Amino acid sequence: MNAVFFGILTILSLFIFMNLGKIKASKKQMDRDDRINWGSKRRSNVQQNRDGSKIIEGSAEEVDDSAQK
Protein backbone atom coordinates (compact mmCIF):
# COMPACT_ATOMS: atom_id res chain seq x y z
CA MET A 1 0.00 0.00 0.00
CA ASN A 2 2.89 2.29 0.92
CA ALA A 3 4.65 1.62 -2.40
CA VAL A 4 1.43 2.04 -4.42
CA PHE A 5 0.54 5.39 -2.81
CA PHE A 6 4.01 6.93 -3.13
CA GLY A 7 4.49 5.39 -6.60
CA ILE A 8 1.30 7.07 -7.82
CA LEU A 9 2.40 10.33 -6.14
CA THR A 10 5.74 10.14 -8.00
CA ILE A 11 4.19 9.49 -11.41
CA LEU A 12 1.51 12.16 -10.92
CA SER A 13 4.09 14.71 -9.79
CA LEU A 14 6.36 13.99 -12.76
CA PHE A 15 3.36 14.34 -15.10
CA ILE A 16 2.50 17.72 -13.51
CA PHE A 17 6.14 18.84 -13.78
CA MET A 18 6.41 17.88 -17.46
CA ASN A 19 3.21 19.71 -18.38
CA LEU A 20 3.20 22.69 -16.02
CA GLY A 21 6.92 23.31 -16.51
CA LYS A 22 6.40 24.15 -20.18
CA ILE A 23 3.71 26.73 -19.45
CA LYS A 24 4.81 30.32 -18.96
CA ALA A 25 4.35 31.66 -15.43
CA SER A 26 1.36 33.88 -14.65
CA LYS A 27 1.45 37.65 -15.21
CA LYS A 28 1.22 38.02 -11.44
CA GLN A 29 4.60 36.33 -11.26
CA MET A 30 6.30 37.85 -14.28
CA ASP A 31 5.16 41.49 -14.21
CA ARG A 32 6.71 42.53 -10.94
CA ASP A 33 9.15 45.34 -10.17
CA ASP A 34 10.90 43.31 -7.48
CA ARG A 35 11.89 40.35 -9.67
CA ILE A 36 15.33 38.81 -9.21
CA ASN A 37 17.78 40.29 -11.69
CA TRP A 38 19.65 37.12 -12.73
CA GLY A 39 22.97 37.97 -14.42
CA SER A 40 22.29 41.69 -14.18
CA LYS A 41 25.77 42.71 -15.41
CA ARG A 42 25.57 40.91 -18.72
CA ARG A 43 22.00 41.88 -19.46
CA SER A 44 22.49 45.51 -18.57
CA ASN A 45 25.24 45.63 -21.18
CA VAL A 46 22.92 44.15 -23.79
CA GLN A 47 20.18 46.57 -22.83
CA GLN A 48 22.55 49.52 -23.11
CA ASN A 49 23.41 48.40 -26.62
CA ARG A 50 19.80 47.97 -27.66
CA ASP A 51 18.37 51.28 -26.55
CA GLY A 52 21.59 53.22 -27.03
CA SER A 53 20.73 55.37 -24.01
CA LYS A 54 24.15 55.09 -22.42
CA ILE A 55 26.14 55.84 -25.60
CA ILE A 56 27.40 59.36 -25.94
CA GLU A 57 26.86 60.41 -29.51
CA GLY A 58 29.26 62.83 -31.15
CA SER A 59 32.38 63.01 -33.19
CA ALA A 60 35.67 61.67 -31.91
CA GLU A 61 38.51 64.11 -31.90
CA GLU A 62 42.19 63.38 -32.19
CA VAL A 63 44.28 64.32 -29.20
CA ASP A 64 46.99 66.73 -30.21
CA ASP A 65 49.91 66.17 -27.82
CA SER A 66 51.80 69.19 -29.08
CA ALA A 67 48.95 71.52 -28.13
CA GLN A 68 49.31 70.65 -24.45
CA LYS A 69 52.99 71.59 -24.35
Next chain:
Amino acid sequence: MSKHSALNTFGRSGNPAFTRNFENAETFSQTERMTLDGAVNKTAILLALCFGGAFAGWNVPALMVPGAIIGFVLALVTIFRSPAKAGSTAPFYAAFQGMALGGITVFAEMQYPGIGIQAIGLTFGILASLLFCYKSGIIKPTENFRLMIFSATMGIALLYFVSFIMSFFGSGIGFIHSNGLFGIGFSVFVVGIAALNLVLDFDFIEDGADKGLPKYMEWYGAFSLMVTLVWLYLEILRLLMKLRSR
Protein backbone atom coordinates in the same frame (compact mmCIF):
# COMPACT_ATOMS: atom_id res chain seq x y z
CA MET B 1 39.10 57.77 -40.91
CA SER B 2 41.66 58.48 -38.24
CA LYS B 3 39.10 60.48 -36.23
CA HIS B 4 36.92 57.38 -35.85
CA SER B 5 39.62 54.73 -35.59
CA ALA B 6 38.58 53.83 -32.04
CA LEU B 7 34.96 53.39 -33.13
CA ASN B 8 36.06 51.32 -36.11
CA THR B 9 38.21 49.10 -33.95
CA PHE B 10 36.01 48.59 -30.89
CA GLY B 11 32.52 49.45 -32.08
CA ARG B 12 30.32 52.08 -30.40
CA SER B 13 31.65 51.45 -26.92
CA GLY B 14 35.38 51.94 -26.47
CA ASN B 15 35.46 49.18 -23.83
CA PRO B 16 36.61 45.92 -25.52
CA ALA B 17 34.86 43.83 -22.83
CA PHE B 18 31.55 45.48 -23.64
CA THR B 19 32.13 44.92 -27.33
CA ARG B 20 32.65 41.20 -26.82
CA ASN B 21 29.46 40.98 -24.76
CA PHE B 22 27.45 42.73 -27.44
CA GLU B 23 28.79 40.47 -30.13
CA ASN B 24 28.00 37.38 -28.07
CA ALA B 25 24.49 38.58 -27.35
CA GLU B 26 23.73 39.31 -30.97
CA THR B 27 25.38 36.34 -32.69
CA PHE B 28 23.03 33.50 -31.61
CA SER B 29 19.84 33.31 -33.60
CA GLN B 30 16.30 32.82 -32.30
CA THR B 31 16.55 29.01 -32.66
CA GLU B 32 19.66 28.98 -30.46
CA ARG B 33 17.92 30.62 -27.51
CA MET B 34 16.82 29.02 -24.27
CA THR B 35 13.17 27.92 -24.03
CA LEU B 36 11.00 26.50 -21.23
CA ASP B 37 10.27 23.40 -23.33
CA GLY B 38 13.97 22.74 -23.82
CA ALA B 39 14.81 23.17 -20.14
CA VAL B 40 11.99 20.82 -19.04
CA ASN B 41 12.94 18.20 -21.65
CA LYS B 42 16.58 18.33 -20.58
CA THR B 43 15.53 17.97 -16.93
CA ALA B 44 13.56 14.86 -17.97
CA ILE B 45 16.69 13.47 -19.70
CA LEU B 46 18.79 14.10 -16.58
CA LEU B 47 16.12 12.48 -14.38
CA ALA B 48 16.04 9.42 -16.65
CA LEU B 49 19.85 9.15 -16.47
CA CYS B 50 19.69 9.57 -12.69
CA PHE B 51 17.13 6.76 -12.42
CA GLY B 52 19.34 4.61 -14.67
CA GLY B 53 22.34 5.30 -12.45
CA ALA B 54 20.24 4.61 -9.35
CA PHE B 55 19.24 1.23 -10.81
CA ALA B 56 22.94 0.39 -11.24
CA GLY B 57 23.78 1.66 -7.75
CA TRP B 58 20.88 -0.29 -6.27
CA ASN B 59 22.15 -3.55 -7.80
CA VAL B 60 25.86 -2.84 -7.22
CA PRO B 61 26.09 -0.79 -3.98
CA ALA B 62 29.92 -0.68 -4.38
CA LEU B 63 29.31 2.04 -7.01
CA MET B 64 28.02 4.37 -4.31
CA VAL B 65 31.33 5.95 -3.23
CA PRO B 66 32.90 6.39 -6.68
CA GLY B 67 29.56 7.68 -7.97
CA ALA B 68 29.35 10.27 -5.19
CA ILE B 69 32.96 11.45 -5.65
CA ILE B 70 32.84 11.65 -9.46
CA GLY B 71 29.42 13.31 -9.33
CA PHE B 72 30.68 15.89 -6.84
CA VAL B 73 33.72 16.69 -9.02
CA LEU B 74 31.53 16.98 -12.13
CA ALA B 75 29.21 19.36 -10.28
CA LEU B 76 32.16 21.59 -9.33
CA VAL B 77 33.49 21.49 -12.91
CA THR B 78 30.07 22.45 -14.31
CA ILE B 79 29.56 25.30 -11.85
CA PHE B 80 33.03 26.84 -11.74
CA ARG B 81 34.79 25.84 -14.95
CA SER B 82 32.40 25.59 -17.84
CA PRO B 83 28.69 26.38 -17.49
CA ALA B 84 28.64 26.62 -21.30
CA LYS B 85 29.62 22.94 -21.48
CA ALA B 86 26.89 21.80 -19.08
CA GLY B 87 25.44 19.79 -21.99
CA SER B 88 28.38 17.40 -21.82
CA THR B 89 28.98 17.34 -18.04
CA ALA B 90 25.42 17.40 -16.64
CA PRO B 91 24.35 13.98 -18.07
CA PHE B 92 27.41 12.32 -16.51
CA TYR B 93 26.73 14.18 -13.25
CA ALA B 94 23.15 12.84 -13.21
CA ALA B 95 24.24 9.26 -13.95
CA PHE B 96 26.99 9.20 -11.31
CA GLN B 97 24.85 10.90 -8.67
CA GLY B 98 22.15 8.35 -9.48
CA MET B 99 24.62 5.56 -8.65
CA ALA B 100 25.39 7.22 -5.31
CA LEU B 101 21.69 7.70 -4.52
CA GLY B 102 20.92 4.09 -5.48
CA GLY B 103 23.60 2.81 -3.10
CA ILE B 104 22.51 5.09 -0.25
CA THR B 105 18.88 4.04 -0.76
CA VAL B 106 19.80 0.34 -0.56
CA PHE B 107 21.40 0.86 2.86
CA ALA B 108 18.42 2.95 4.03
CA GLU B 109 16.01 0.25 2.78
CA MET B 110 17.90 -2.44 4.71
CA GLN B 111 17.25 -0.55 7.94
CA TYR B 112 13.79 0.82 7.18
CA PRO B 113 11.93 -1.08 4.41
CA GLY B 114 9.80 1.12 2.14
CA ILE B 115 11.63 4.33 3.00
CA GLY B 116 13.08 4.80 -0.51
CA ILE B 117 9.76 5.09 -2.36
CA GLN B 118 8.47 7.42 0.39
CA ALA B 119 11.46 9.74 -0.10
CA ILE B 120 11.09 9.66 -3.91
CA GLY B 121 7.34 10.35 -3.71
CA LEU B 122 7.80 13.24 -1.29
CA THR B 123 10.66 14.75 -3.37
CA PHE B 124 8.63 14.81 -6.58
CA GLY B 125 5.49 15.82 -4.68
CA ILE B 126 7.33 18.88 -3.35
CA LEU B 127 8.71 19.57 -6.85
CA ALA B 128 5.23 19.57 -8.43
CA SER B 129 3.53 21.56 -5.67
CA LEU B 130 6.24 24.24 -5.57
CA LEU B 131 6.18 24.48 -9.38
CA PHE B 132 2.44 25.12 -9.18
CA CYS B 133 2.96 27.73 -6.44
CA TYR B 134 5.64 29.44 -8.53
CA LYS B 135 3.77 29.41 -11.85
CA SER B 136 0.58 30.71 -10.27
CA GLY B 137 2.45 33.48 -8.44
CA ILE B 138 1.65 32.26 -4.93
CA ILE B 139 5.38 32.27 -4.09
CA LYS B 140 7.16 35.35 -5.42
CA PRO B 141 10.95 35.12 -5.39
CA THR B 142 12.53 38.55 -4.81
CA GLU B 143 16.10 39.70 -4.23
CA ASN B 144 15.51 39.50 -0.45
CA PHE B 145 14.11 35.99 -0.86
CA ARG B 146 17.21 34.98 -2.84
CA LEU B 147 19.51 36.54 -0.23
CA MET B 148 17.70 34.71 2.58
CA ILE B 149 17.79 31.31 0.84
CA PHE B 150 21.39 31.77 -0.29
CA SER B 151 22.52 32.72 3.24
CA ALA B 152 20.69 29.77 4.81
CA THR B 153 22.09 27.36 2.19
CA MET B 154 25.64 28.60 2.76
CA GLY B 155 25.12 28.32 6.52
CA ILE B 156 23.98 24.70 6.20
CA ALA B 157 26.90 23.90 3.86
CA LEU B 158 29.35 25.40 6.37
CA LEU B 159 27.79 23.45 9.25
CA TYR B 160 28.01 20.18 7.28
CA PHE B 161 31.60 20.96 6.30
CA VAL B 162 32.63 21.65 9.92
CA SER B 163 30.83 18.47 11.04
CA PHE B 164 32.65 16.51 8.29
CA ILE B 165 36.06 17.86 9.35
CA MET B 166 35.31 17.21 13.04
CA SER B 167 34.38 13.61 12.23
CA PHE B 168 38.05 12.96 11.30
CA PHE B 169 38.98 13.76 14.90
CA GLY B 170 36.35 11.50 16.41
CA SER B 171 34.07 14.40 17.21
CA GLY B 172 31.09 16.03 15.50
CA ILE B 173 28.09 18.29 15.84
CA GLY B 174 25.82 15.76 17.47
CA PHE B 175 22.46 17.51 17.42
CA ILE B 176 22.21 17.74 13.63
CA HIS B 177 22.39 13.95 13.31
CA SER B 178 20.35 13.01 16.38
CA ASN B 179 16.79 11.70 16.21
CA GLY B 180 15.69 13.96 19.04
CA LEU B 181 13.32 16.86 18.62
CA PHE B 182 16.15 19.27 17.85
CA GLY B 183 17.65 16.93 15.24
CA ILE B 184 14.28 16.43 13.55
CA GLY B 185 13.58 20.17 13.69
CA PHE B 186 16.95 20.84 12.06
CA SER B 187 16.17 18.31 9.29
CA VAL B 188 12.75 19.89 8.69
CA PHE B 189 14.47 23.28 8.39
CA VAL B 190 17.03 21.92 5.90
CA VAL B 191 14.29 20.23 3.84
CA GLY B 192 12.45 23.58 3.76
CA ILE B 193 15.53 25.45 2.56
CA ALA B 194 16.31 22.78 -0.06
CA ALA B 195 12.69 22.96 -1.28
CA LEU B 196 12.79 26.76 -1.52
CA ASN B 197 15.96 26.47 -3.61
CA LEU B 198 13.70 24.85 -6.22
CA VAL B 199 11.78 28.13 -6.48
CA LEU B 200 15.04 29.94 -7.30
CA ASP B 201 15.78 27.32 -9.97
CA PHE B 202 12.32 27.78 -11.50
CA ASP B 203 12.80 31.55 -11.55
CA PHE B 204 16.26 31.23 -13.11
CA ILE B 205 14.89 29.03 -15.91
CA GLU B 206 11.80 31.20 -16.47
CA ASP B 207 13.88 34.38 -16.53
CA GLY B 208 16.46 32.82 -18.88
CA ALA B 209 13.76 31.74 -21.33
CA ASP B 210 12.09 35.14 -21.06
CA LYS B 211 15.32 37.02 -21.79
CA GLY B 212 16.45 34.59 -24.51
CA LEU B 213 19.71 33.35 -23.03
CA PRO B 214 21.91 31.02 -25.14
CA LYS B 215 20.67 27.46 -25.74
CA TYR B 216 23.29 25.85 -23.48
CA MET B 217 21.65 27.53 -20.50
CA GLU B 218 18.83 24.98 -20.84
CA TRP B 219 21.33 22.34 -19.75
CA TYR B 220 22.64 24.57 -17.00
CA GLY B 221 19.11 25.26 -15.72
CA ALA B 222 18.29 21.53 -15.81
CA PHE B 223 21.58 20.79 -14.04
CA SER B 224 20.86 23.29 -11.24
CA LEU B 225 17.40 21.75 -10.80
CA MET B 226 18.99 18.28 -10.58
CA VAL B 227 21.50 19.42 -7.94
CA THR B 228 18.65 20.77 -5.81
CA LEU B 229 16.54 17.64 -6.32
CA VAL B 230 19.43 15.35 -5.29
CA TRP B 231 19.99 17.44 -2.15
CA LEU B 232 16.25 17.52 -1.37
CA TYR B 233 15.98 13.73 -1.78
CA LEU B 234 18.92 13.11 0.57
CA GLU B 235 17.51 15.46 3.21
CA ILE B 236 14.04 13.90 3.02
CA LEU B 237 15.62 10.44 3.30
CA ARG B 238 17.58 11.60 6.36
CA LEU B 239 14.45 13.14 7.93
CA LEU B 240 12.42 9.97 7.35
CA MET B 241 15.21 7.84 8.85
CA LYS B 242 15.25 10.02 11.97
CA LEU B 243 11.47 9.77 12.28
CA ARG B 244 11.46 5.98 11.76
CA SER B 245 14.28 5.44 14.28
CA ARG B 246 12.30 6.97 17.14
